[in-house]
Amino acid sequence: MKIGELAKKTDCSVQTIRYYEKEQLLCTTQRSDGNFRLYDEAAVEQLLFIKLCRNLDLSLSEIRQLLTLKRSPGAQCDQVNRMMDTHIQQVETRIQELVQLREHLKSLRRSCSSERTIEQCGILQTLTTNQHQKR
Amino acid sequence: MKIGELAKKTDCSVQTIRYYEKEQLLCTTQRSDGNFRLYDEAAVEQLLFIKLCRNLDLSLSEIRQLLTLKRSPGAQCDQVNRMMDTHIQQVETRIQELVQLREHLKSLRRSCSSERTIEQCGILQTLTTNQHQKR
DNA sequence: GCTTGACTCTATAGTGACTATAGAGTTTAA
DNA sequence: TTAAACTCTATAGTCACTATAGAGTCAAGC
Secondary structure (H helix, E strand, C coil): CCCCHHHHHCCCCCHHHHHHHHCCCCCCEECCCCCEEECCHHHHHHHHHHHHHHHHCCCCHHHHHHHHHHHHCCCHHHHHHHHHHHHHHHHHHHHHHHHHHHHHHHHHHCCCCCCCCCHCHHHHHHHHHHCCCCC | CCCCHHHHHHHCCCCHHHHHCCCCCCCCCECCCCCEECCCCHHHHHHHHHHHHCCCCCCHHHHHHHHHHHHCCCEEEEHHHHHHHHHHHHHHHHHHHHHHHHHHHHHHHHHCCCCEEHCHHHHHHHHHCCCCCCC
């Protein structure tokens, strides 16, 4: 199958597939006479695997590592587990940051009502006075 | 004061200040004979305002809007309120996405223990079988 | 007056994970 | 044969910086 069909089957854009190839996540094994990329079912599977990983917010580099690991089925899977643990921790941290941010934003928003002028705006006042704190 | 002093006072890198100038968030009103940027206290205030907004994850474009609004103190502040509401909503959505993602990652992680081989790895098995779902 | 070092200047390239475009070539159907 | 639909490579853009190169400026010490 050509790249367009692979794109449709995996709900991936054609450019993204070419980008993944450049990034060594999906290699094209065959080319047609007219130099078109040709793919088989294994490519569909691999691309769907990549998409699932991306949905888990794994970076392309992490996915590249997973793909390498998949190629040595006899090895221990500690590395996969460790990667997941690290990744879960990162997501956890980001959630906590965002929750704090949300509370900050909400309290800021409460400091203003809609009938004020810019000069009286509680939000701008808070941001402008010297209560400079770090995240 | 020169750019280095402004950078120290605001805990901002010199390059970032120049970048903000290029992005029209902080204009340099004066230059020295040797073409060095010169700043006053108002610049310190404005840069600290920008930093606070960045800590709230506001985009440079949103901050540019706020700075423009600040220059017309008589106008209504609805626009500020609306921007904050939109922004809070975005943060809320992102938190919910990440919470779902975290649960997905955790359940995936539970499917594997450390004494397995890659072939038996519950994580890779789940990601490889055809349970392809969208986020 | 000269040198050294710390500072500043502009311009350009890199980050990550794509997306979009230009300009060319290939294939397929009418 | 010709038009449309597809594909190719190469390059630039996104965001908010960060890093670098190569040049110029300035103050202190000799």
